[in-house]
Amino acid sequence: MNPIRHFIDTQDFSKDELLTLMSLIGQLKEADAAGACPKLLEGASLGMLFEEPSTRTRVSFEVAMTKLGGHALYLKPGEIHLGQRESLNDTADVLERMVDVIEARTLKHSTVTGLARQADVPVINGLTDYNHPTQVLCDVFTMMEHAPAGKRLEDVRVTFVGDATNVCNSLAAICTRMGMHFTHAAPKRYQIGEQVRALAEENCKLSGGSWTATDDVNAAVREADFLYTDLWWWVGQESEIPERSRAFMPDYQLNRALLSKAPAHCRVMHCLPASRGVEATDEVLDSPQSIIFDQAENRLHTEKGLLVWFVYPRLKRPSEALKAHYRGQLESFMSRTSELALGEGHGR
């Protein structure tokens, strides 16, 4: 078996691999729409490890696994021993003996990379403090579905307005990887950091894409095909709310006035959950230009694609003869031992 590949960062995948994954996602979406999602992962199990709550990631992975004929276990925040009474390595060593793939949402990025280093099954990153690769794979797939007619992916312009969140980091990475044009509009101190700038720069050299970070939000939206925003603060940043509100409001709020400065074909995206009335108004999130719920639905199709991509090639496919051999052997064993198992004659 080849060394195990994990889905920790889209940077670990070439443009061609990401396009192939998106083709798989599209085919699975079409099959599902026809009510004919193939049970490609029959008998497989997914361990879903969450250190933080989730709606989309949790539900999409669980439903995806069910539709593919497999089974998912939700390992709730605080309900397994990880971090309390059991080390990361021991948790990985146990899970790899029982499940075929692990999805992990961890507070620290180093936790998911540590899990991937230790586990002998694929690990899929379901969000860390650094990035959110499953979200942005879904996002680029969604952009391909909603790009202006005739526009190549390499000509698409994406403007992210707001804080340099994990989603923003990942979007900068995947857009530049794919040869797209990425702009981050935010006050200077909230713009993408050096690490993300460096990888975006490297990606652009190879892909022909471009990136920029600016505090001129009006210029940043002028040519955008997609305007994307995310929360201005997250759990643990409550003490910064007044300062962040002053920095982002009103200029960086995705509202009707800002959207009117973008081309008429521009589509609005948000990874959700949204703080309605904060980073974006209801008027914009619920407008005909908004594709936020298509985007959310595509998380399901994306997770199906990721699960098939990482698990299907690793599954054993025994012949019918081998299955019949073991079934016969075990049925015969049980017919000889049923009395014992039922406790008949127990105590004689």
Ligand code: CP
């Ligand atoms: N976008 C996203 O990851 O949503 P959840 O936090 O609900 O999983």
